[in-house]
Amino acid sequence: MSPETVIIIPARYASTRYPGKPLVGLRGASGDSRTLIERSWRAALSVSGVDAVYVATDDERIADAARAFGANVVMTDIACANGTERCADALARLGIVPRVVVNLQGDALLTPAWFVSALISAIEAGAEVATPVLRLTPETYARFVDDRRVGRVGGTTAVMTAQGQALYFSKEVLPYTGRSYARTEQVPAFHHVGVYAYTPKALARYISAGACDLETLEGLEQLRFLYHGQPITCVEVDARGHEFWELNNPEDVARIEAVLRREGIA
Template sequence: MTPERIIIIPARYASSRYPGKPLVGLRGATGEIRSLIARSWNAAKAVEGGDAVYVATDDERIADAACDFGADVVMTDSACANGTERCADAVSRLGFAPQVVVNLQGDAPLTPNWFVTALIDAIAAGADVATPVLRLTAKTHARFVEDRHAGRVGGTTAVMTAQGRAMYFSKEVLPYTGRIYSGAEQVPAFHHVGVYAYTPKALAAYMQAGACDLENLEGLEQLRFLYHGLPVTCVEVDGHGREFWELNNPEDVARIEAVLKREGIA
């Protein structure tokens, strides 16, 4: 049976901020070290509603590592500028047309499986592009602000309409409030979790539109959709107490390992 809902993990070796990031080892709760790409694969396989998972890369080192732990690999063009382009390229090489394509970026191994299921449901309900947003806790908001003050690129924030349509995404902490919150306060800001679900039509429109100034300036691929007037649905999700952190900088390794240990993730 042809898979209808596929998950693609785009992975590249030549990251400007953290070269070789997909192969970085992360120690889990049992002390076992597994690569970032292996942990991202495990997160993808845990998603209810996904029919197949693929690692999409242009690097033989990543492909070999993925094959070693049993992943299905699609080799893609080295000219792909971002994960969305790599997903589109991978789909073009699979030989079939899925109904839903999920882009589970390879630097987010802590992504809860229910986040992805919520996106698949949003596409089924009529969205062309869906992405999760998580209300920042006071602790996470403080970390975002700390990273920016230190000149580090931490997480991405999302600003959206009352109906959940994305207005803007930024690596700055938006909206700007100029203050730090206490644990009891509701923070008026949302963390954009770097996961996407698309229809094949939306992926084709993204590729046809071509790169824009905003995505190049911010380094955020999803801004191409907004720049060209292609709607992005933000799906608010509940972390159920799980702290979410992406691996953007070497400093994030310890943060992620602490969550793996606390959550009992091997």
């Protein structure tokens, strides 16, 4: 019998921007260093109502590290171009057809459990693809703009309809406003949090559609869904005072370790 809800953590070693990223050590509040992939796995385990968690990789170094801290590992095809393709490949190799598949990307270790729970609820309510968006604060907006100013790829922004359906995602800061924001102002821009929930049927359509120019140009896998007319439901989430940041570049290590210390995450 297939599990109803699964989380798959896709992880590859040969990242263009940050080779070996899943095995990078991050020191938490206790002073202990844990790898990025272990911290992402721990984040997945904190989500309630999930029947199984798998690390999906094509690299034995990541697989060995994941097995060492107790994770279930599924080896996937080296030809998988992105995390969504790796999730689909993992499902096929596991021989399961769950109701909800969550792709918790391996660099999103600070993802709060309630972000993932909100996506699961969206799929259960009828969405086929769902992803969280977080309104930028003036501070995080400035960080996004600074990253782009120096030519560094930072977080991704999302633009949506009034009904919360995705119009576009970009590594540029969209919408462009050309200004900064005071601490008391509301920023009209949203951070796309790199987590997805899908139905198996939506995943199968993604694979059969094949890569599109937009996803290749931006380096954003979710644009394949939009290009081929598959709606993506953007679920606005509340950070509840927690700082969210992905590990995109080596410069992010210090930022994330500071958050781990500040929030008492061991």
